[in-house]
């Protein structure tokens with residue numbers, strides 16, 4: 314008799330995509346994980362339950378991820394979600410679905426790179442010391458959404474930290490603007506989205522106050538940067554019922 318644990322059975326949805334391919338390779342190479350289903354556009358999600366997947370990893374698109382998640386929760390399958398597009402109302406819906414399935418775990422993370430998580434945490438910590446702040450996110454041109462999920466999360470965290478510190482609006486005298494020149498306004502924080510070939514995923518948070526600026530920057534040069542976070546989430550979710558938002562909660 315051995316006390317070795319059975320490997321965790323993992324299905325990947327969006328398996329032929331940029332992230333999905335990398336996740337399949339990482340799961341295949343990881344100790345204690347078994348890649349049992351690779352599902353993409355046109356395939357049945359049932360393949361995941363037929364293969365008795367314990368965890369489904371979703372890197373698809375914001376318009377299909379909610380249906381995938383709902384189906385997995387209904388089947389009692391734990392889910393790790395990297396797909397962007399998670400607004401507060403979506404998160405509330407997932408929480409409501411989970412009420413009927415208290416043993417199921419879901420981890421949703423806007424960014425699985427450890428450096429990006431730290432960049433967001435450092436930015437939230439710095440926020441109260443600077444009257445000015447802008448976010449510049451830069452991605453490959455095939456990205457479907459803008460601003461990125463990471464930028465939206467960062468803006469939320471900064472806005473909360475500013476409100477808690479009693480900071481008012483970011484100073485900005487702009488009166489005459491070509492539409493879009495000042496970026497998108499997320500909770501009072503300007504976010505600029507750059508799309509260019511050669512980029513993978515990058516973000517800068519630029520803070521300013523009298524006589525000084527602080528720039529906090531993170532760069533993912535390769536999608537392997539997300540894999541330690543994805544593997545940690547897979548191993549954690551099977552022992553973590555309920556909803557976890559953000560990789561920072563697992564580090």
Ligand SMILES: NC(=O)C1=CN([C@@H]2O[C@H](COP(=O)(O)OP(=O)(O)OC[C@H]3O[C@@H](n4cnc5c(N)ncnc54)[C@H](OP(=O)(O)O)[C@@H]3O)[C@@H](O)[C@H]2O)C=CC1
Pocket residue numbers: 326327328329330331332333352353354355372373374375377394395396397398422423424425426462539
């Ligand atoms: N949280 C994180 O750390 C990260 C998150 N992301 C996010 O992950 C998502 C995917 O990114 P990326 O891999 O670059 O995108 P891709 O477009 O390369 O991959 C998405 C894949 O999902 C497939 N797909 C679409 N609809 C379905 C469906 N209904 N069922 C199964 N598969 C489907 C697509 O197929 P087809 O092309 O044929 O439509 C495609 O193969 C994005 O939202 C991105 O922002 C990306 C990187 C890191």
Ligand SMILES: O=C(O)C1=N[C@H](C(=O)O)C[C@H](O)C1
Pocket residue numbers: 397423424425452456457460461462463464513514515
């Ligand atoms: O589409 C991408 O590539 C990425 N998407 C996520 C996001 O929207 O923040 C994470 C990372 O930035 C890469």
